[in-house]
Amino acid sequence: MTILIIISIVLILWSFIGWLLLQYWGKAAGNRNYRRSFDRQKYTLGETIKVTLALMPPANPYLAEARDVLLVLDCSDSMGSAPGSPLREALRVAENWVSRLPAPFHIGLIAFNHEAQLLCRITDKKQSVLEVLGAVSLGGGTAIHFALDKCRDALKEGREGIQKTVILLSDGGSDRSQAEEAAQQLREYFSGLQILCIGFGAYVEIGLLKSISDSENFIHKDKVSQLEDLFALLANAISQNKAVTCFVSEGVAAHPPFSLENTGGFYPTSVQTEPETRITWSVPLLEQQPIKLTYELTPKCIGWHTVALPDSKAIWKMPNGEDQESQGPKGPKVLILPQRFEWASFLMPLWLFLFKKKCPSSFSEKVNGEVKALSSRPLPEPVPPPKVDIYTAKLRPALVIGLGKLGEMAICRLKNQLRERGLDAIIDLVVIQDGDFHNRPTVTVGNCSLRDQDRVVLKQDLRPYLEKIREHKLDGTTRNWVPWQQWLGETAPLTRCAQDRRKARLALLLQPDAVENRIQKSIERISALNSEQSGMVVIVGDASDAETSGLLAEIAHICATHKMGTTAILNSTVSDGDNSRQVAGMMNELERMITLRGEAVVSDRGGVSKTANKLFDRIISINGEQDVTRDSVPIANLVWAMLAYPEILTQQMPIANSTGCYQVKLHSHNYPQLSLWEWARERTLSQLINQQWLGLNMAQEPLTLPATDTDVINDYIDQFWHGSN
Numbered sequence: 213m214t215i216l217i218i219i220s221i222v223l224i225l226w227s228f229i230g231w232l233l234l235q236y237w238g239k240a241a242g243n244r245n246y247r248r249s250f251d252r253q254k255y256t257l258g259e260t261i262k263v264t265l266a267l268m269p270p271a272n273p274y275l276a277e278a279r280d281v282l283l284v285l286d287c288s289d290s291m292g293s294a295p296g297s298p299l300r301e302a303l304r305v306a307e308n309w310v311s312r313l314p315a316p317f318h319i320g321l322i323a324f325n326h327e328a329q330l331l332c333r334i335t336d337k338k339q340s341v342l343e344v345l346g347a348v349s350l351g352g353g354t355a356i357h358f359a360l361d362k363c364r365d366a367l368k369e370g371r372e373g374i375q376k377t378v379i380l381l382s383d384g385g386s387d388r389s390q391a392e393e394a395a396q397q398l399r400e401y402f403s404g405l406q407i408l409c410i411g412f413g414a415y416v417e418i419g420l421l422k423s424i425s426d427s428e429n430f431i432h433k434d435k436v437s438q439l440e441d442l443f444a445l446l447a448n449a450i451s452q453n454k455a456v457t458c459f460v461s462e463g464v465a466a467h468p469p470f471s472l473e474n475t476g477g478f479y480p481t482s483v484q485t486e487p488e489t490r491i492t493w494s495v496p497l498l499e500q501q502p503i504k505l506t507y508e509l510t511p512k513c514i515g516w517h518t519v520a521l522p523d524s525k526a527i528w529k530m531p532n533g534e535d536q537e538s539q540g541p542k543g544p545k546v547l548i549l550p551q552r553f554e555w556a557s558f559l560m561p562l563w564l565f566l567f568k569k570k571c572p573s574s575f576s577e578k579v580n581g582e583v584k585a586l587s588s589r590p591l592p593e594p595v596p597p598p599k600v601d602i603y604t605a606k607l608r609p610a611l612v613i614g615l616g617k618l619g620e621m622a623i624c625r626l627k628n629q630l631r632e633r634g635l636d637a638i639i640d641l642v643v644i645q646d647g648d649f650h651n652r653p654t655v656t657v658g659n660c661s662l663r664d665q666d667r668v669v670l671k672q673d674l675r676p677y678l679e680k681i682r683e684h685k686l687d688g689t690t691r692n693w694v695p696w697q698q699w700l701g702e703t704a705p706l707t708r709c710a711q712d713r714r715k716a717r718l719a720l721l722l723q724p725d726a727v728e729n730r731i732q733k734s735i736e737r738i739s740a741l742n743s744e745q746s747g748m749v750v751i752v753g754d755a756s757d758a759e760t761s762g763l764l765a766e767i768a769h770i771c772a773t774h775k776m777g778t779t780a781i782l783n784s785t786v787s788d789g790d791n792s793r794q795v796a797g798m799m800n801e802l803e804r805m806i807t808l809r810g811e812a813v814v815s816d817r818g819g820v821s822k823t824a825n826k827l828f829d830r831i832i833s834i835n836g837e838q839d840v841t842r843d844s845v846p847i848a849n850l851v852w853a854m855l856a857y858p859e860i861l862t863q864q865m866p867i868a869n870s871t872g873c874y875q876v877k878l879h880s881h882n883y884p885q886l887s888l889w890e891w892a893r894e895r896t897l898s899q900l901i902n903q904q905w906l907g908l909n910m911a912q913e914p915l916t917l918p919a920t921d922t923d924v925i926n927d928y929i930d931q932f933w934h935g936s937n
Contacts (some may be wrong), residue, residue: 214470217781232400239253239541239544240544241541241544242467242540242541242543243541244268245268245526245538246265246266246267246524246525246526246538246540246541246545247265247266247267247541248264248266248520248540248541248544249262249263249264249266249267249544250263250264250519250544250546251264253546253547254546254547254548254549255511255546255547255548255549256548256550256551257511257512257513257548257549257550257551258510258511258551259510260473260474260508260509260510261470261508261509261510261511261519261546262506262507262508263502263506263507263511263519263520264321264505264506265460265462265503265504265505265506265527266502266504267458267460267501267502267503267504267505267538268502269458269502269503269505269528270528270530270536270707271508277316277375278316278318278371278374278375279316279317279318279374279375279376279377279380280315280317280318280320280334280367280370280374280375280376280377281313281317281318281319281320281334281377281379282319282320282321282322282334282363282366282367282372282376282377282378282379283306283309283310283319283321283322283341283379283383283384284304284322284323284324284359284360284363284378284379284380285303285322285323285324285345285348285381285382286324286325286354286356286359286380286381286382286383287323287324287325287348288325288326288353288385289325301383303345303348304479306345306381307342307345307446307479308478308479308543309379309496310338310341310342310345311338311342311477311478312411312495312496313338315336318334318335318336318370318371318374319332319335319336319338319341319725320332320333320334320335320336320341320370321341321344321345322359322362322363322366323348324354324355324356324358324359324362325353325355325704326353326354326355326358327355327358328355328358328359328361328362329362330362330365330366330601331336331344331348332344333366333369334367334369334370334371336875346414347651352566353388354382354383354384354385354386354822355386355387356382356384356387356390356391356420356424357386357387357390357391357393357394358388358394359380360378360391360394360397360398360424361394362393363378363398364397364398364401364402364454365425367402367405374664375406375409376402376404376405376406377405377406378398378405378406378407378408379408379410380407380408380409380410380411380421380424380425381410381412382411382412382421383411383412383416383417383478384409384411384417384418384420384421385417385418386417386420388417388419388420388423391420391423391424392423392424393852395407395423395424395425406429407424407425407429408425408429408430409421409422409424409425409429409430409431410430410432410433411430411431411432416432418430418432419840428564428569429611435734457494457496457528457529457674458491458493458494458495458496458503458526458527458528458529459492459493459494459495459526459527459529460491460493460495460503460505460526460927461490461491461492461524461525461526461527462490462491462492462507462520462522462524462540463488463489463490463520463521463522463523463524463540463927464488464489464490464491464507464509464519464521465489465517465518465519465520465521466485466489466509467489468512468513469511469512469513469515469517469548470510470511470512470517470519471509471510471512472489472491472507472508472509473508473510474507474508475491475507475508476505476507476508476748478493478505478506479495480492481493481494488521488893490521491507495507499696501762511546511548512578513548514549515547515548516545516546516547516548517545517546517548518542518543518544518546519544519545519546520540520541520542522540522542524539524540525537525538525539525540525542525689526538526540532928539913543723546845551857566568573682577812589616605633605635605856606744606856607635607638607639607855607856607857608745608746608748608854608855608858609638609738609739609741609745609746609747609748610639610738610746610747610748610750610855611639611640611642611731611734611735611738611747611748611749611750611771611776612626612639612640612641612642612749612751612752612851613642613643613644613731613748613750613751613752613767614641614642614643614644614752614753615643615644615645615751615752615753615757615759615760615763615764615767616645616753616754616757616758616759616760617754617757617840618752618753618754618760618783618836618843618844618847619643619645619751619752619753619754619757619759619760620643620645620655620662621655621657621840621841621844622752622776622844622847622848622851623641623642623643623666623752623846624655624657624660624661624662625657625844625848626639626641626848626851626852627641627657627660627662627666628657628658628660629848629852631658631660632658635741638741639855640734640737640738641666642666642667642668642730642731642734643662643666643668644667644668644670644727644759644763645667645668645669645670645759646669646670646672646709646716646719646759668726668727668730669726670716670719670720670723670726670727671719671723672722672723674715674718674719674722675700677718677722678696678699678700679700680777681694681696682696682697682700690861690911691721691816692716693714694714694718695714699715707763709758709759711758712758712762712763713758713759713761714762715758715762716758716759716761716762716763717763717766717849720762720763720766720767720817721766721815721817721818722818723818724766724770724817724818725818727767727770728770728817729891731749731770731771731774732756732774735747735749735771735774735776739776745858747776748776748777748778748779748829749768749771749776749777749778749779749850750778750779750780750781750854751764751767751778751779751780751781752780752781752782752847752851753781753783754782754783754836754840754843755782755783755784755833756784760782760824764780764782765827766815766817768780768827768828769813769815769817769822769824769827770817771827772813772824772825772826772827773822773823773824777826778827778828778829779828779829779830779831779832779854780828780830780831780832781832781834781847781850781851782831782832782833782834783834783836783843783847784833784834784835784836787824811825812824812825813825813827831850832850834846834847834850857936
């Protein structure tokens with residue numbers, strides 16, 4: 213009897229201590245600023261653990277005003293539908309954005325392709341919009357002007373006297389003139405209307421989306437990793453910079469003792485798995501409200517375990533620019549029981565605490581064995597392109613420099629043409645641009661794209677120089693054409709030209725070394741080539757582009773100091789506003805240089821006076837269509853013709869002592885030599901083996917391959933490559 217009493221007392225004490233451990237370690241950890249909790253205190257091995265984070269933002273004296281927001285989503289074919297495609301990422305952004313809108317904000321949804329459809333009227337019921345977002349489907353072309361026309365009717369149904377905002381998510385593949393006209397009409401109808409455009413993906417028509425919105429209301433994101441700051445930009449854009457943004461970095465104790473299974477309903481901006489598991493969220497706040505985030509784990513071993521790493525934190529970006537940090541708690545701990553031991557829920561806590569078992573550092577999972585590959589002999593090298601009786605152009609050695617967006621596209625197109633003909637090493641290609649090129653879509657022609665070594669980037673911050681002018685520390689070296697008071701008073705960045713040709717030119721004048729070294733190296737290389745023709749420099753760009761108009765004359769001056777003639781090819785279009793002033797400024801500058809062909813032209817590049825004579829051999833103007841892709845075709849073809857056919861320069865556009873004007877019409881076609889050969893070679897091999905030797909009928913349903921010995925196939929391939937019977 214005494215033994216039973218003792219055993220009962222021990223069990224009661226054991227269970228009571230286990231209960232205390234559950235209450236102490238399993239309770240929510242942290243304070244009101246950063247709290248972590250579970251829905252239960254104990255789980256069995258393999259069960260899903262739901263972890264909840266509750267964060268309270270610091271006090272924000274600024275409150276966003278009420279607003280009617282219309283979300284306009286591009287669901288055309290060009291947006292794609294696969295995971296990671298622009299459409300999927302746009303939907304992620306839209307869902308996160310809508311779920312965090314405060315009560316004063318009402319939201320509506322329009323989806324469009326070649327036509328526009330109002331999916332949800334402007335409402336205060338966010339759940340209705342979220343449900344419709346989940347049903348958006350893909351298909352059709354892109355007609356932004358139809359979507360903007362539909363916005364008028366939708367916004368008219370909104371609240372009177374409330375600020376209106378249109379958020380357009382698209383890749384911009386639409387008719388520009390119609391879209392601009394529709395946007396202008398919409399602004400005229402709604403006074404103070406804000407149109408915010410978000411370009412998704414690598415191939416975005418930035419010019420179109422910028423013209424629809426405003427430069428400051430356009431955001432371009434071509435990678436998923438860049439979504440981290442997008443929510444903050446959206447919040448600040450429509451709240452007049454009164455929003456608070458929270459960046460949450462939650463370190464997860466995964467591998468071991470848990471594996472991360474789900475990141476909850478609010479999409480994270482990134483999930484890192486190496487060297488440790490970490491989830492990052494970017495949460496915009498337009499009102500003083502708590503944040504709730506969740507994620508799910510699956511336990512891999514029994515015992516007491518902490519689910520999060522001690523370095524978890526939340527950083528609050530306040531409207532005044534300050535950062536406030538909330539440190540994540542160390543706990544709580546969760547109890548993982550063996551399967552079928554739920555009945556011992558009060559006995560196991562103390563047992564697993566006293567007799568804890570070390571969790572393995574990694575887990576091996578059962579993997580099905582790979583299917584053994586068929587044995588095959590190594591294939592011979594592919595047949596090289598034929599070289600007998602094939603015309604190969606003898607190109608004039610040259611350095612071709614691209615300026616601005618059009619210059620970049622033309623250089624990439626010319627690089628593809630040179631690669632097609634196996635002449636990559638004869639011509640030096642380089643693009644000179646400011647640091648803003650990272651915000652532009654990736655330029656690709658065929659399988660060719662520009663590498664880092666094909667660029668010279670002007671990484672220049674003009675602010676220190678302007679501050680010296682203001683403080684009178686330059687001792688008479690001030691450039692009078694620099695409007696330093698205007699630039700310092702503007703909010704536009706001073707690290708890129710921002711459509712001001714003077715900023716582009718000043719950036720080159722202040723730090724010319726990288727450009728000068730690259731040009732000197734290329735000129736020395738092409739001058740050393742054993743060629744029947746002397747080398748030349750060709751500069752291509754759009755006359756209305758700030759980079760082109762600002763850098764053209766200075767780069768020609770650099771080339772002239774190395775005694776190398778320069779030919780400028782400029783795309784000219786009729787335009788109004790700032791672009792026309794850019795062109796006029798450049799043309800006045802070129803006119804002075806042409807007039808002074810026999811006299812020395814002085815530049816203060818790098819703070820040193822440098823002189824050069826005869827900056828340009830010729831200046832060629834091409835009538836463009838204000839479309840970078842189409843306008844780059846005749847420019848690339850003209851450069852090719854000038855380098856491949858000497859008579860074009862010597863007979864059609866000769867260099868004279870006096871100034872002359874020539875009009876030349878060029879008709880040319882670019883045929884893909886190398887890729888055409890590769891296509892013909894691979895298609896011939898495919899048809900020869902599949903249809904003739906194996907007797908495979910490509911039209912039969914279902915498609916089946918006759919049983920054939922692998923050695924026979926290899927023999928067929930050898931015969932094809934080596935030409936044997």
